[in-house]
Amino acid sequence: MKEITAKGYLSPLTEEAKTNKLVYLKEWLCSTDAKRIGVLYLAFALVMGIFGGILSLLIRTELAQHGSQIFDPSFYNALPGMHATAMIFFFIIPAFTGIGNFVVPIQVGAPDMAFPKLNLAAFWILPPAALVTFMGFFLNSLPEFGWTAYPPLSNNVYSGMWGADFWVLGLILVGVSSTMAAINFLATVFNMRCKGMKMFQLPLFTWSVVVTSFLILAATPVLTSALLMLTFERLFPGVFHFFNPAGGGDPILYQHLFWFYSHPAVYIMILPGFGVISEVVSTFSRKHIFGYVLMAWSMIAIAVLGFVVWAHHMFTTGIALEARVGFMFLTMLIAVPTGIKIFSWLATMWGGSIKFDTPMLFAVGFIAMFTIGGLSGVVLASVPVDIQLHDTYYVVAHIHYVLVAGSMMTIFAGAYYWYPKITGKMYNEFWGKIHFWLTAIFINVTFFLQHWMGMKGMPRRYYDYDPQFEWANTISSLGSAALFAASLIFVVNMVWSWKSGEDADENHWYGDGVNLEWLIETPPNHHNFHEPPEWKPIIRQHVSPDQPGGLWHAKD
């Protein structure tokens, strides 16, 4: 049998593993090396992303034409919730955790994460959690209450199926896993930085992971508490009546607790993406990021504000007008730090020597299209407008511009950007660019018309719709199929290039990477650094080119 000759952290640890693929695989699955765990996370996220994508295709197939197409209504009702669950908890969050696992310890100059075993445990909770969450598919008893699981729809009277209990349990497990990862990231960044790596010398991707980890730490347990209450109410309906008015409970309470998590969850899904974009834009523009300190503080501001806006999801559930207006203004305030970030990226590119490799294309595409999602968010934040648009396709369009044009495109940008470092190989640039253009075009084909459908009053989650929306839905469905096909190009490119791609350099992007991951060999060895690195503080702030530090490194 052929010997495994992979280098760096990919190389087999024992003689036995060199010739025996099974031993090598076992080495991977039980490894406590953050880089290997990161790759496991990414592989898992890829599989679940495809799964979630297929679910969205099922939804779009059913909606492609007016009337009933392929599913009975009750199966259809389950699909939006399952699609959202798969994408949020099993694709986006694990994908960023994976990138973070690989990149963060290197960027802070540490040999590994603070708690390697906890890290491995956090990962291995995920596959069983996925199995439990989607158990309804095997038992043929899928919950039909969407991903929000509002009582009374989600109590045992209206959703008596076992699949719902498994779904709730699965979500609690995912929450445990992601808090374990957050604890690990925080301990790593706060306590394991190398010499000279002060907090305000940290790369912005690491900063974004820090802020995200705090969000996870403070928000996820509140969802857990709500899900615990829901579980008890479902399993022992005679004793627990938290959300049941007949027993003195309050269904709105669930919504408060749920959105106290689920609004920050949007930032959990987008802040690491912001971090990725900061790295990519800076590298490919050959300039330091514009307003580095403010970029870090604006993420903190987004995180803090993110905790006081949750009720903007509840403008139509009957809370006091004064409260709604307060939440409206707080929500609109978030556009300020977000705007700071958008303009900082633009200012970073301004006057830079820009190279449009695939990661940079995704970064620029992200900035353009995420802004649309951000602006429609400001529209939805306004109370009178939201009363009209609540639970329509406008909301679907908004969140998909945020999560597909936002989170997904930044995941792609990060995957292409760090691919040479992770695999030691180079992906196929031509197909990368094709992937970008198809993605950018078909995101708009799929989701842009949904703004119009929503404004015209097409409700979301419904099995069927008014015939006047048929042409727009058909276009949207065709777009989603093309978008999915484009993502398969990405999958093939990643897998094929790992086997047959050209070897990548240490500092692959024209030698322009300044952070520690670009200063070590490719792929990195097991402990990242041969000896503890020393970070020579650099001027992170952007300064004008004729001043010291204004030029990217002085080598040419």
Add this chain to the structure above:
Amino acid sequence: MAPKEASIMEGPGAGEESLGVTNGKIGMWTFLVMDAMTFAGLLAGYARLRWTPDSLWPFPIEAFGVIGIQLTAFNTFILICSSVAMVHVLAEQMRGNMDRAEKWLMATIAGGLIFLGIQAFEWTHLIIDKFHLLMDAGYNQNFPATFYLLTGFHGAHVAIGVIYNTILLMGMRSGKVTEEHTSTTEIAGLYWHFVDLVWILVFTFVYLI
């Protein structure tokens, strides 16, 4: 690089730039932030269900009786004593007096067990003799529901703490935890003090106001 010789429970060591404490301590602190938020969610739920206009909620004195409140106050005292004992464990360990540290740790564990015992007795009594009377009187049915959830969730924390401390005790007995491993004890102590602190909140909310 040769990674620093890591002690049994501490993983890789701190870096050059750090907060000046062990990784484990940061791990426990951040975990406690998470745990505190879980309790915050449950307590917010409790507050919302109790303090709404037409929610008929019994006063603690009606629900538990004077004896019941006094018994639980005594239980609170036990848990605080157990926390104090935990402080002595660390103090003795720092002096290198492992024998006495072990004894104090046994006292800590005993405190946790007594707390659980009294709570089990209290639960049984309330289920059999009390709560159905309250329900018949037309009080909000979430009174017992939130009571079980809050005290039960906290009780689970005490049970886990007892197991945690027992593992620590076994470590001391077998010589794996020596006088050098003060941070191991300190981390266990953080958890135990947190459980104590949360109980004071739960006790105040459920039994006093």
